[in-house]
Amino acid sequence: MTVEGMECVEIFNSEGKGRGLKSTKEFWAGDVIFAETAYAAVVFDNLTHNVCHTCFKRQEKLHRCGQCKFAHYCDRTCQKDAWLNHKNECSAVKKLGKAPNENIRLAARIMWRIERESSGLAEGCLVSIDDLQNHIDNFQDEEKNGLMDDVQNFLDYWLSQGQQFGMNYISHIFGVISCNGFTLSDQRGLQAVGVGIFPNLCLVNHDCWPNCTVIFNNGNHEAVKSMYHTQMRIELRSLGKINKGDELSVSYIDFLNLTEDRQQQLKRQYYFDCTCEQCTKKTTDALLLAVKEGDPKPADSVVKEVTQFSMDTMEKIDKARSEGLYHEVVKYCRDCLKRQEPVLADTNIHKLRILSISSEVLSYLQMFEEAAENAKKMVDGYLKIYHPHNAQLGMAVMRAGVTHWHAGIIEVGHGMICKAFAILLITHGPSHPIAKDLEAMRAQTEMELRMFQQNEFVYYKMREAALSNRPIQVMQEPKNEAQGMIFHKKS
Numbered sequence: 001m002t003v004e005g006m007e008c009v010e011i012f013n014s015e016g017k018g019r020g021l022k023s024t025k026e027f028w029a030g031d032v033i034f035a036e037t038a039y040a041a042v043v044f045d046n047l048t049h050n051v052c053h054t055c056f057k058r059q060e061k062l063h064r065c066g067q068c069k070f071a072h073y074c075d076r077t078c079q080k081d082a083w084l085n086h087k088n089e090c091s092a093v094k095k096l097g098k099a100p101n102e103n104i105r106l107a108a109r110i111m112w113r114i115e116r117e118s119s120g121l122a123e124g125c126l127v128s129i130d131d132l133q134n135h136i137d138n139f140q141d142e143e144k145n146g147l148m149d150d151v152q153n154f155l156d157y158w159l160s161q162g163q164q165f166g167m168n169y170i171s172h173i174f175g176v177i178s179c180n181g182f183t184l185s186d187q188r189g190l191q192a193v194g195v196g197i198f199p200n201l202c203l204v205n206h207d208c209w210p211n212c213t214v215i216f217n218n219g220n221h222e223a224v225k226s227m228y229h230t231q232m233r234i235e236l237r238s239l240g241k242i243n244k245g246d247e248l249s250v251s252y253i254d255f256l257n258l259t260e261d262r263q264q265q266l267k268r269q270y271y272f273d274c275t276c277e278q279c280t281k282k283t284t285d286a287l288l289l290a291v292k293e294g295d296p297k298p299a300d301s302v303v304k305e306v307t308q309f310s311m312d313t314m315e316k317i318d319k320a321r322s323e324g325l326y327h328e329v330v331k332y333c334r335d336c337l338k339r340q341e342p343v344l345a346d347t348n349i350h351k352l353r354i355l356s357i358s359s360e361v362l363s364y365l366q367m368f369e370e371a372a373e374n375a376k377k378m379v380d381g382y383l384k385i386y387h388p389h390n391a392q393l394g395m396a397v398m399r400a401g402v403t404h405w406h407a408g409i410i411e412v413g414h415g416m417i418c419k420a421f422a423i424l425l426i427t428h429g430p431s432h433p434i435a436k437d438l439e440a441m442r443a444q445t446e447m448e449l450r451m452f453q454q455n456e457f458v459y460y461k462m463r464e465a466a467l468s469n470r471p472i473q474v475m476q477e478p479k480n481e482a483q484g485m486i487f488h489k490k491s
Contacts, residue, residue: 002233003124003200005034011126011203014247016275018133020205021126021248027238029389030426033212033248034200035235039122039129040085040109041184041196045102053086054078056194056216056232057187068093088112092159102195104154106181107173110197111158111165125199132202134175138271143178150174179270184232185216188434189395198234206270207249208262208278212236213391214250215428237427239389255386256349259285284385290345298343306343310336310350317357326361333358337374347381355381356396359403368407375400376412394423398438405445408460410452414445 007024014020027033043051051058052074062072063079068090073079089108093099110129114120120129139147151170165173177195180202184194201214215235236248253265259282266274278284291298298306313336320328336354344351355378362371379400386393401416421438428435452459 003034003036003122005032006124006126006200008033009126009200009248012247014205017205017272019127019203021200021203023242023244023246023248026244027242029238029240030429031238032429033236033238033242035217035233036124036198036200037233038182038184038196039125039199040106040113041194041232042102042105042109043194044192047193048072048099051186051193052078054082055187056184058191058193065090068099070099085109085113088159092157095159096157100153100157101150103150103174103177104157106177106195106197107150107154107170108157110173110177111170122199127199127203129173129176129197129199132176132180132199134172135179135271136171136175139175147171147174147178182214182234188437189216189391189428189432190434194232196232201234201236204236204248204250206252206266206272206274207276208251208255208274209276209283209387210249210251211239211242211246212248212250213239213389213427215391215432217429217432235429237429239387239426254392255284255390256288256352256382256392258288258349287345287347287385288349290347292341292343292345302343306339307350309339310344310354314350314353317354321357321361326365329357329361330365330367333361333374346377347384352378352381359400363399363403363406366406368403369409372400372404372407372409372412375403379416389423389426391424391427394420394427395434397423398434401445402441405441408463410445410449410459414442414449417441417445 008027009021010024011019012022023033041056043053043056048070049062049072051072052062053071054073055078057074059074063075065071065073065079065086070093071079071082071086071090073082089105089112092108099105110120113122114129120131121127136144136147151167151174154170154174177197180197181195182198182201183192184196185191186193204212204214213236215237217233217235236250242248252270253262255262255278257265259279263274263279266272291303313332317329317332320326320332333354337351337358340348340351340354346352355374359371359375359378362368362374379397382393382396397416398420401413401420404410404413404416407413417438421435421442424432424435424438430436430439448459448463451462
């Protein structure tokens with residue numbers, strides 16, 4: 001495990017939040033405050049054959065461990081670097097005859113490491129695994145039953161001939177994973193692929209309007225490439241000016257929710273009551289519930305009816321998406337937007353959700369003009385709600401820009417790609433693969449925009465010919481899964 005920048009932060013007792021981290025120096029937007037590799041990490045159960053078990057990059061073809069037949073790697077370099085963490089796991093999988101679930105695999109990797117190092121405190125860490133919160137006392141009956149099932153299955157898997165751990169300690173480790181397991185993404189940050197424990201990151205408290213963001217950078221940072229190029233690395237990056245002594249914060253959940261819904265989600269998943277300024281003042285609730293301005297304004301009964309229709313439609317959309325019926329999704333979205341248009345404002349959360357799904361699915365079906373129209377409305381709404389340096393905002397603007405490019409709306413598309421690049425330079429940094437992709441897109445659309453301004457007819461002819469060779473990548477098949485949580489909560 002490697003840690004950088006911890007001299008720039010210190011632990012303190014945050015009022016009403018327990019321990020937290022505060023800065024010991026001044027930071028500016030885009031600065032990396034600290035970075036660390038995982039104490040332990042595993043690939044999700046459903047992606048064990050598609051993602052490298054060392055660097056967590058998605059690859060077309062992976063090499064399989066010849067012993068356990070379970071672990072997969074990019075190449076021999078990743079396989080060699082994995083052996084220290086995989087050695088015990090390999091024997092355990094062979095003996096059990098199968099690999100257990102991701103929680104059990106992660107717990108075992110944590111305890112094998114504690115056993116090797118005779119301590120849960122790694123070099124460069126401000127806190128040990130032993131001292132991380134587990135919140136077991138707050139678990140509901142269903143969660144406690146799940147915990148006990150994991151503990152029992154873990155005992156069947158555990159092969160250690162050395163230190164033996166008591167039931168309370170094993171339960172503590174599973175509680176730590178439940179509350180502090182961090183969702184890992186692939187090399188471009190587009191898909192969740194695993195879960196890991198990052199002890200220093202666990203000390204950073206939540207704020208719905210945070211001053212930091214967390215980004216995965218799979219060994220792309222030059223300073224760690226030579227020695228740690230296969231390790232999953234997270235970076236805590238500043239979103240704006242941070243003064244010496246300021247508490248550092250990140251958002252555990254997506255901000256695009258009503259205050260009450262955010263608070264319920266935080267209480268249910270992380271066991272605390274959020275009292276940040278955004279929650280106390282309910283800053284964006286008026287925007288997220290806004291109705292169309294006009295004279296007269298829509299009647300309350302009409303607003304209530306359209307809101308209920310929107311929620312009912314979302315249930316139908318979720319079912320259709322899960323079954324891959326994307327043309328039905330488009331029909332539901334069109335009907336809902338037609339009902340919403342004269343009643344709900346473009347910042348209304350119910351309208352934004354439909355616009356987001358509609359633009360994504362329409363792009364997948366290559367109905368780009370309609371997708372671009374909806375993406376533009378969605379982005380305009382997002383810009384009024386999200387923090388200007390929010391990573392999810394940047395990704396949404398990037399997708400909207402690509403959609404406009406596919407639709408041949410080059411002026412708006414180029415502007416959006418430039419806007420997304422400016423945001424992601426701060427949230428991801430210039431070395432991140434997605435920032436490099438955006439930089440290439442920006443250069444390409446800038447060149448195309450000049451051609452368009454010189455001669456529209458020639459531009460469209462050349463564009464039509466070029467599309468058959470190497471277009472900008474279209475989005476992947478739409479996924480019906482929640483986005484925006486950085487800490488992994490296994491359901």
